[in-house]
Amino acid sequence: MYIAEVEASTLGAVVAPEPLLPNFGVGNMRMYQQDMSMLLLHNAKERTLQESLALSTAAGLKLEKVWDLAEACVLEFSAA
Numbered sequence: 001m002y003i004a005e006v007e008a009s010t011l012g013a014v015v016a017p018e019p020l021l022p023n024f025g026v027g028n029m030r031m032y033q034q035d036m037s038m039l040l041l042h043n044a045k046e047r048t049l050q051e052s053l054a055l056s057t058a059a060g061l062k063l064e065k066v067w068d069l070a071e072a073c074v075l076e077f078s079a080a
Helices: 003-011 026-042 049-058
Strands: 061-068 073-079
Touching: 049 061, 049 073
Parallel strands: none
Antiparallel strands: 061 073
16 A cells, blocks of 8 residues: 555545546646646747756856746846
8 A cells, every 4th residue: 555545544535546646736737737838838848957057058148046936946047
């Protein structure tokens, strides 16, 4: 039995069947929606920090700061 199932049975909660996340993915809905919006509206994709740094270096930019916004982040760049 998985930990989530044990906790759910103890607390009387319902666990989503596989392949769904135990919380039905509710906590991440905005993040998934943001990914789809970026793809459909801007023909963009989610990038790792390493991919972002490679792209910014090629564009002549230097990473200044990473702003943590809980469900997303903002990378602040300046001219190198």
